Each structure stands twice: as C-alpha cells, then as structure tokens.
Amino acid sequence: MEFIQILDSRIRPGGLVEWVPAVPGGLGAWHRDPRGTSHNHEHHLRVAHDYRVRTQREGGREAWLGVAVEFDEQISVPAVRGAILAWINRHEVLRTHVTLTGDRTDRYTTDPGTVHLRMSRIGWYNDPTLLIEQVAGSFDRATAPTHWPAYRFATVARAHSFTLLFAADHSLVDGYSLLNAQAELRELYRAAVERRPPELPPTGSYIDFSSVEREAADAADQRHTAVAVWTEFLAGGQLPAFDLLPAPDEDAPARDHAPAQPSHTTVLLDAEATRALNRRCTDLGGSLIGGILAAAALVYRRDSGADRFATLMPRHTRNHVEFHGALGWFVGLAPVTVDVSDDPDFPTALERVMVSLDRAREGAALPLLRLAQILDFDPEPKFVVSFMDTRAVPGADTADAGAARALRSHAYADDEVYVWINRTPNGLRMHSRFPADRPDRHASTIIQRFLDDLGMLLARIAGEE
Known part of the structure; x- marks a missing residue:
C-alpha cells in the first residue's frame, strides 16, 4: 500500500x-x-x-x-x-x-x-x-x-x-x-x-x-526508566538532526516560512528479495528492521563521517487488543543510536542496533512531550525512520495491488527528514520527505543520494543470503 x-x-x-x-x-x-x-x-x-x-x-x-x-x-x-x-x-x-x-x-x-x-x-x-x-x-x-x-x-x-x-x-x-x-x-x-x-x-x-496514558505520563518523573534512556540519547541536550544536511547560508535572505517539502517514493525490494533480507538478518541474530537501521547507519557513517547514527523510530502503543482496530494517534517515539566510529561491518552494526532497539523500547514508554517537559528539550523531531509491517492487515493484498492508497499532506520544515519503510505483501516500499532546495542550500540531492545508497546496500545484503 x-x-x-x-x-x-x-x-x-x-x-x-x-x-x-x-x-x-x-x-x-x-x-x-x-x-x-x-x-x-x-x-x-x-x-x-x-x-x-x-x-x-x-x-x-x-x-x-x-x-x-x-x-x-x-x-x-x-x-x-x-x-x-x-x-x-x-x-x-x-x-x-x-x-x-x-x-x-x-x-x-x-x-x-x-x-x-x-x-x-x-x-x-x-x-x-x-x-x-x-x-x-x-x-x-x-x-x-x-x-x-x-x-x-x-x-x-x-x-x-x-x-x-x-x-x-x-x-x-x-x-x-x-x-x-x-x-x-x-x-x-x-x-x-x-x-x-x-x-x-x-x-x-x-x-x-488517551485519558489513561495521560494520567500515567503526568505521574512520571525523573525516576522513570524512559528518562534514563533519553538522558543517554540526547546529544547536547537536543534531539538529533540529519547531519548530512548542509547548513544554510547565514547571509541568505530570511524567509517568512519554509516551502513545502519534496517527497520521494520507491520500491526497495520485491517480496522475494525482502524475504531473503529478512533471513539474512535473522540468521545473524537480528530482525528485518534491525537490518534496515544497520544499513542506514553504515551509509550515514560513510557519507557524513559521524561517529554515531541517531534517529527516532515511531512505535505503536496499541498494546491491548481492544485498540488494535481503533482510529487514533497511538504512537510513541523510540530513541535509536548506533556507534559507527570504528566503521563496523554489517553483522557488527546489526548486533549494535538490536541492543539499541531493546533499550529504545523502554524509551518509548513515555510520550515525547512529557519527556521534553522533564528533560527540557525541544520536542520537534528532526530525523525519523519509521517501519511498519502491513501484511497482516485485512485487505492488505488488494490494497497493495492498487485498491487503496494512504495519503499525507504537505509538510513545511527546513530541518527535518522523515523516512517511512513499509513491508507489504509485494515487498519493501520506502517513502520520504525532506527539506526543499534553496539557492544557498541544495539538500534534496544529498538526501536522495543517501536514500539511493541505502536501497542499493539493502539489495546487496539480501543477495548475500
């Protein structure tokens, strides 16, 4: 879909x-x-x-x-x-x-x-x-x-x-x-x-x-496990940004508001290649989402030279069966970070991602706004990687064949990058949005290269299975 x-x-x-x-x-x-x-x-x-x-x-x-x-x-x-x-x-x-x-x-x-x-x-x-x-x-x-x-x-x-x-x-x-x-x-x-x-x-x-979640979150304080996870995650007291973005020219004319962000959508892998990638990851003791994040971390390291890959990953909070089919905003944000300072190979990066994902689940136990209130940081995400497996959803096969499409509005920001990766009956799809180009800052070319390189690396890993 x-x-x-x-x-x-x-x-x-x-x-x-x-x-x-x-x-x-x-x-x-x-x-x-x-x-x-x-x-x-x-x-x-x-x-x-x-x-x-x-x-x-x-x-x-x-x-x-x-x-x-x-x-x-x-x-x-x-x-x-x-x-x-x-x-x-x-x-x-x-x-x-x-x-x-x-x-x-x-x-x-x-x-x-x-x-x-x-x-x-x-x-x-x-x-x-x-x-x-x-x-x-x-x-x-x-x-x-x-x-x-x-x-x-x-x-x-x-x-x-x-x-x-x-x-x-x-x-x-x-x-x-x-x-x-x-x-x-x-x-x-x-x-x-x-x-x-x-x-x-x-x-x-x-x-x-919402009412139950709000009451529990408001009662949380510095002693909550999620607070410790986020204290470790925050770099310089702020949410991580996508560091491949070039800084805007300080001398460029100011704008009243950011233009609409461009978007990109592509099929990363077909169903057979996705199954191969999943087997490769599980054989190494990981998971499909772990493998995707590990590949992203390796590409990010190569392109930026950064010592760590850090992003936010949405996690659904539909933990009780009564909410599985409900409309609503059932989302927490998990902080994921991977040390890539030693240029690890894929198996090593995957192992580190899986450790981070275990820790990240604890971090997603509190809403981001409540964490921002406790730890005093700006709660606007800058870099998000999302993963959903849609194969078990009723009607997934017909929807993926074109009978339904999920839609989203424009977004307006100069400093955020969102990547959505969905596993569907037909394989692995990637959708993204990122800052628009401006005369002093060509962001889309850089981000498009990152996304293309991520897709090629995932295909190569799937072929090694």
Missing part, C-alpha cells in the same frame, strides 16, 4: 462530491468530557494554535493523513452516506473535539447517531491535475485541529467506478489507522449496499486510551 503525498497521487477524473459532517446546534449541543487529552494531541494542537496566532494564517501547517479507496462498481449514494455515518459512530475520536483555554485543555464529545452529513456537489473534473489540486486544497482547509470536524470525506464517481477519500488531522489518526480504514470503509459500504450488519470486530476508543 503506497503512502504518498497527495499531489503525487492519482485520482481518475469524475464527479467530485464532498461529505461534510455536522451536528445540529454545533458544539453547544455536545457534552463536556472529563477524559484527558493525550500529550501528542495537546502538543500538536498548541503548535497549530501558536502558528495561527503568530502568522494570522491557517495555511502552512497542514498535518493530515488520509486514505483513498477504489471501488470497481457504480456508486450508491445512500450506501456511501450509510458507510461514512457508521464509521463515525464506530470511532469516538471522530465525535470529539479539544479546545485550548490557557494552560488547560477542554474536551467535548457527542453521542453516536448525532452526526449528520451534508452532501456538497463540487463538479465534474476531466483534468486529473485540477481534480487532485481541488481535493488537496479542500482537505488542507478542512483538517485544522483548532476546529471540528478536523476531517473531511469526498467521493469521485464515474460510470462504473468511484473513489472514496478521507483525510483527518494527525491528532485523530496515525499510520495504522489508515491501514485499518481502507478495509473498514470497504466493508461498511458493502454492508450498506447489501443491507446487512457489517462484519467488523468491536473496537475501543482512543479517548479512553
């Missing part, structure tokens, strides 16, 4: 309709909800609020994730409406909103069955570029976390097929949410067409999870 920036996506032309959730009476009809807000959500909301106050503009802080699901049949408008409403009723995170009042967050929630949909016909598009620009712009405007709903649905219908699209602010969903969403939306639509109950397991609420 691809995970691509929306303007790099493909949507076949057709009739565009937007589906906008609403509740009669607005937030005034909702009930005050005492459950706590996750640190992830609160920090994300405060950053968006501060940006709006500082710049007096909404654009430039888009941070949404979404999905596009393809249906090879004529659209049933009543079934689309029924599927969307059933999904909103199923996931409480789509029926809640958090506001800021000084240092306090206030949550408001509405009950299942209270949300309605407004159908808005935008028009027919023959040009796919104009269509994707319209969808992207609409999603950018609709997903600001400072208002409800911070999500939007759309359909693009043709004579014998249609595409169902969904986008939500990151505070409401994570990567696994998108993997689950494509199968759930397909089943809910099928059930609505066939007028039967959907065949979906029950799911828990991210709001319940």
